[in-house]
Amino acid sequence: MKVHLVDGTYELFRHFYAMPPAKNHAGEEVAAVRGVMYSIRGLVRDGATHIGVATDRVIESFRNDLWPGYKTGEGIDPLLWAQFPILEQGLEAWGLKLWPMVEFEADDALAAAAARAAADPRVEQVIICSPDKDLAQCVSGTRVVQLDRVRRVTRDEAGVVARFGVPPSSIPDYLALVGDSADGYPGLRGWGPKSAATVLARFGHIDAIPDDYAAWGFTITRGASLAATLAQERANARLFRELAVLRTDVPVFDSVDELEWKGPTPELAQFRKRIAQDD
Numbered sequence: 507m508k509v510h511l512v513d514g515t516y517e518l519f520r521h522f523y524a525m526p527p528a529k530n531h532a533g534e535e536v537a538a539v540r541g542v543m544y545s546i547r548g549l550v551r552d553g554a555t556h557i558g559v560a561t562d563r564v565i566e567s568f569r570n571d572l573w574p575g576y577k578t579g580e581g582i583d584p585l586l587w588a589q590f591p592i593l594e595q596g597l598e599a600w601g602l603k604l605w606p607m608v609e610f611e612a613d614d615a616l617a618a619a620a621a622r623a624a625a626d627p628r629v630e631q632v633i634i635c636s637p638d639k640d641l642a643q644c645v646s647g648t649r650v651v652q653l654d655r656v657r658r659v660t661r662d663e664a665g666v667v668a669r670f671g672v673p674p675s676s677i678p679d680y681l682a683l684v685g686d687s688a689d690g691y692p693g694l695r696g697w698g699p700k701s702a703a704t705v706l707a708r709f710g711h712i713d714a715i716p717d718d719y720a721a722w723g724f725t726i727t728r729g730a731s732l733a734a735t736l737a738q739e740r741a742n743a744r745l746f747r748e749l750a751v752l753r754t755d756v757p758v759f760d761s762v763d764e765l766e767w768k769g770p771t772p773e774l775a776q777f778r779k780r781i782a783q784d785d
Contacts, residue, residue, distance in 0.1 A: 509623040509765060510554045513636035514561035514604075515612045517542045518593055520656070522586045528783045535585040536781040539593045543781070545655070546600060549635070556765040558619050558758065559597050560605040560612035561590060567611045569689075569749050576749065577690040592781070599777040601770045603759065610756050613640050617752035619759065620644045626762045633660075640686070642666045643677035643752060671703025679712045682746035683736075691746050695735050701726060712736070712743050 521541030528537035549557065565579035579587065597604045605615040616634055623632045624646060634641050637654040645652055648662045659665075667673055672680050683702040685693025704726055709715045716722060717740075719733035726732070736743060759765060 507556055507628060507762070508554070508630055509556045509558070509619075509632045509762060510549060511616045511619050511623075511632065511634045512546065512549070512557065512559040513612055513616060513634075513638060513641075514542065514559045514593060514597065516636050516638060517545060518561070518589060519586065521545070522583070522589070527585075530781060531784045532780075533784075534592065534780075535589060536592060536783075538586065539589050539596055540781050540783075542593055543596050543600065546597070546602070549655075550767060555767060556623075556762060557767050558603045558605065558616075558765050560607060560615035560619070561594055561597075562612045563590065563594075563606040563608050567607070567614075568609055569611070573691055573745060573749055575690045575692075577688065596777050596781065599771050599773040601767060601774075603765050605756075605758055607756075610753055613638060614753040614756045615758055616641060617644050618754045618756040620650050621754040622758060623762050623765075624650050629762060639670070639677070640681070640689075640750065640752060642670065643674050643750075645674045671699070672706045676706045676710055678747045678750035679706055679710075681750040682712060682743050685746070686750065689749065691749055693746065694739050694743055696728060696732055697735065701728070701732055705732070712740070712747055 518538050522538035525537045525541050527535060528540065530536050565577060570576045570578065594604060594606055607615055616636065620632050620634055623629050632650040634644060634650070634652045635655055636652065641652055642661070644650055645661060645663050645666050652661045661669060663674060670677065670680055680702050683694055683697040684699050685691055705715060708724065715736060717733060717737040719730045722729060722733065
């Protein structure tokens, strides 16, 4: 079997900004929800049999206690935010396994589900349906891959290396050095994608990078400056790496059999009426 793990938060954002507005008979904005539901239906029609979907019931998580600048729900369009509970209702009515996150993030649930599914010998492949660079750390060989359904690009471990210059195990270190504006942490001064990839390709992880540039054993543009910055800001680098590491201890399922889609529930008919566009 193949297991498909869907980033419901990403899907809702994507459809909200890609589709024209549409209100139901009660005046609720539902266009993005409709888009996600059609997208999930397409996944099933393409042959997906075991599906799990993660959403962010709140944007804040335990990471906000670690870094004050970490992303929050501030600034999210109210018309988008109001569709999250509607989407969760629809996914459950469709009969899907849903993980609405509160303390953790949707990406944590996907990482945990990927690890648990990959441990089951019956699973041929785990497909994480999201282009989020954080989730690249979950990729493993060709067994756990990342699928960008919009661009129709699948990345296995070799694809992650080709994209970022480092293997999946180094992705949290890479993000710690270059920063992640979407998640609200800045990385280290002077470090960019090219320098981070070059150095991590040699050392693998932040803690393995010597403070002394002379000990690096190779030459890189602005290497002495990069080494000095890391030496001065190593504590922040470790913190940013902690922010970037996805948690795999989130409770998601006991058996991969729980992800098998067995068809919609009787509630789907009523839900379809809720998201029908008001003519």
